[in-house]
Amino acid sequence: MGYLELQNLTINYGKTPIIRDLSLSISNGEIVSLLGPSGAGKTTILKTIAGLLQPASGKILINNIPVNHLPAEKRDAVLIFQKPLLFPFLNVAQNIGFGLKMQQITGIKAEKKIGKILEITELTDLQNRKIHQLSGGQQQRVALARGLVLEPSILLLDEPLSNLDASLRQQMRELIQTVQKQTGTTMLFVTHDQSEALTISDRVCLLLDGRLRQVGKPEELFYLPAAPEVARFFGCNNILCGTDDGKKNITTFSNTHLNRCSNGGKPFTIRPEDIEILSASRTGPEVLHQSFEGRVIGVTFEGQLTRLTIEVKKIQITVLCGRPTYRIGQSVRLKMPKNCVHFFP
Amino acid sequence: MGYLELQNLTINYGKTPIIRDLSLSISNGEIVSLLGPSGAGKTTILKTIAGLLQPASGKILINNIPVNHLPAEKRDAVLIFQKPLLFPFLNVAQNIGFGLKMQQITGIKAEKKIGKILEITELTDLQNRKIHQLSGGQQQRVALARGLVLEPSILLLDEPLSNLDASLRQQMRELIQTVQKQTGTTMLFVTHDQSEALTISDRVCLLLDGRLRQVGKPEELFYLPAAPEVARFFGCNNILCGTDDGKKNITTFSNTHLNRCSNGGKPFTIRPEDIEILSASRTGPEVLHQSFEGRVIGVTFEGQLTRLTIEVKKIQITVLCGRPTYRIGQSVRLKMPKNCVHFFP
Amino acid sequence: MRRKTILFCIFVSTALPFLPLLLWSISEKWFYPALFPQVFGTRAWTYVFTTSGNQILDGLFTSFSLALVTTTVSLILGIPAGRALGLYDFPGKKITMLFLTLPIIVPPLSVSMGLHLWFIKLGLAETFIGVVLIHLTFCLPYTIFVIRGVFTDYNPDFEEQARSLGASPAKVIVMVIFPMIIPGVIIAALFSFLLSWSQYLSTLIIGGGKMLTLPILLFSLMGSGDRPVAGAVSLIFILPAFLALMSSAHYLGRTGLKGIR
């Protein structure tokens, strides 16, 4: 069982509030990611939940029990730091058993628990290794195992993938998901990498400027951003003012001014990969009505996608398309499918 | 002017050859990237060209002149290391002027050259700063400027973007491209990041297991890989054996065995983002003929694209599509457009 | 080849001084032009370990207790001070470091002379405590330096990680901090001990001839001209340094001699 609830949490650094009025509740067995740029205070939140920092105000509840007054070692939440921080004077199995020893769990009972976790994290062969004999990825796995073995209600993970290179990151990501399925542990993990957050989590909490800007499923944040800042965070620069025909078909659009619209338009966004480029041959009146003529002013081949910058009436629109078949200077017609247009609430 | 030619270059580490029989020629003003996994010996090649290592055999020609016998300081090629390696006892301008001083260029002439490079690299305001007062990105810029000011025929760059975070990387990438346009310097740069290589370079040289596997324009390597290893390096796991109807329309396909085909098929690949998923409503005989029925067994939302694993006759196919509208277990029809199918030569 | 030469030179130049001491201690007769003793014998060693050598055993005991007490006090005061200097930045840190180097580089002779009169006034001259205090003037800064070095490489996040894994503050000290810093502490203790152990001038000045430590006995033996006995005592005198060095080789190797480089 693992429920976590944060009620109006405010956390200060010195006397400056860095996290303001944060409320969040996480259900049993969820993987929730706390996403935000570096320096947004994500680690601070984890440390506060773990009991290593005191909040200026607000309540923390684990399994519906307030824990504000409990010291770190008595909270039913384990924080795994970004660096593995394995004790160099203990071997792998001893490191994993450290927390059990603290709980007075020793002997066969401890061995069984450690053995099970070693298996899940595929570390059985390494259990007698010394820490300095492990690779970075193995160390990260031991650090994860060290937390999991305690079967905490809440596992707090601080950027568990950030110190790993691409292929290890993929492995570790899958391991976390497998472990989560096998143990059903509730996990809150912190990352600054949007693709990591989108891939791994049931829900994503986006933290910008010390506040939760949006909480929801990955697709919600990606396709239905609550604010222009959210859209920009996910790499979407097409923030425009538009008027529609009442059926969400955009009829005209213009640039926003500080995310606001004058002259009657409403701010909307459309993801660069959702914009369609119509073939030049289609020129019926219906097509003309629902599309916009523009000129390609930038082409960057990025591999899976090609980034086009297209100027429509002096407004720059970013479009991501498949194969790089367009040239700079070429005239194209853009279509913004109505089911992809998102007006900000 | 900057031509570089490598003829049958073999480089040993100790007595083990790590680069074998490498031939490559680079024309004036090209940006060529040397792409390969970490530890492939890319840096070794740069050091050999720069004269810091001696090849076991083979010739190096700069501007058609053999330079094998020349020491590093007399070769018309400057290597910029991965780390900025700025001299801490000199300020920014002095660091940039270091190479000029070595060439006995001093006084007003040196100042002019330094001033020009400071401008190009947007470092003019920082010229009197000490090195430890610079950010990582600024240090990288100074390191680039320090090489550029010498106006070498060939500029060799070792992972110039790898120490930078995402936004700085973008800036530095644009800077390198701008500088290249303004100065026309021939550049050979090394990277392990495929998107970096694809985005920035005129030509890409893929180095796998000590050999050049393919050299060509970014799109060529990406869409027309010379071998299954090349396709896999660029993230394409769809390596299959297929038979076609003579017009490149795939009629049947099966798994390859060690990249080889038995029973008459020919090995081919198709990029995951090129496979089309047909809507269930289209069921004409023509559609049925050119498409394959399969079942979705994996869905990972990755943001811009969604990764689907689809099982067709027990063969797993990876498909990258836009919005995550498919569910595990769903039946779909796949189409492999004939212009996207690539048979290995 | 070049490196082997360097290695060989270093080895010879460090081992060389100790050979004659050994030769002296087992010689009965060794006069000027000979490169090696003319007559070997065990007179010196017998002398040292018989009743007539009581003075030497007393000296051994005095030196040992002085060094032990000095080291203990150095560690008790030096560990918190070194931790503060290593982990935290605070105004005046740089000047503190500078002043700490002073007793290390200023000769003990001057320090002892300076403090002598005050020690007389405070009744500390010619006492055990007085000599411990004068030894502390250089052992303590040295200890603080070594411990500070340990803590500059120390990551206090380990303590927080242990807390989150269920360790109480007391257990963090015993089961995390202590094992993490023990190699450095051993080196600090070692150096503090040997520094105190090898003091001559400061012990002589403050002890005023009442504290007959091994180096003081050794120097008077030198003066008396009984070189075989002086050689034997000298070897006893070197013994703890040698033992400590060998037994701590493990730690020295592990920390890359960070503490003392």
Add this chain to the structure above:
Amino acid sequence: MRRKTILFCIFVSTALPFLPLLLWSISEKWFYPALFPQVFGTRAWTYVFTTSGNQILDGLFTSFSLALVTTTVSLILGIPAGRALGLYDFPGKKITMLFLTLPIIVPPLSVSMGLHLWFIKLGLAETFIGVVLIHLTFCLPYTIFVIRGVFTDYNPDFEEQARSLGASPAKVIVMVIFPMIIPGVIIAALFSFLLSWSQYLSTLIIGGGKMLTLPILLFSLMGSGDRPVAGAVSLIFILPAFLALMSSAHYLGRTGLKGIR
């Protein structure tokens, strides 16, 4: 608050020993129960700087030349050895390091005694060169240690980068290596100088009373009981340590005292 207390304690405990030396040197009369001199005066300083103090100026010169030569030789041998130990791994490196610590932790008294007879045989006893050699037995290992520390933080890629930027091997040494290691070299030189400068026993044993360095004069002044003059000479004796420390504060701060921690 706690840190300020630590700071204050450290400051007081390091500055304290030098105050009485100053007081002694300007006192004419200072007898037992008084905390401060009863009569002040400049007799001691006058004595030191007049013709009758010639012996002291000679001692100053002897000490200075000894320390200078020792330091120079230490650097010449220590820089390549320290570079090899800091940059490269080779078999026997660990044991070399271990043997290098030996002369640092073994008291100079034993080393000097051990080498004395061989020095006599080689005609080095009671000579300037002999005393330099005995000072080198500990100054050189110390220098190697400090220089090794410098080179463990040193990245030889700087040299290759300089080559690629057009610097010849000779220019790399002068314009890259030298400026990179100069702070560490200064610290090494400083410590070597001060170590030699403050030697007493080893100079006495090998020099055999012929090399009247400042510490030897100082100790005999102590014995003669003229404490005001001893105080003044003691201050002169401390002066280079103090000056060097202050002038190198810049470098010490910069390298975080890496060399000596």
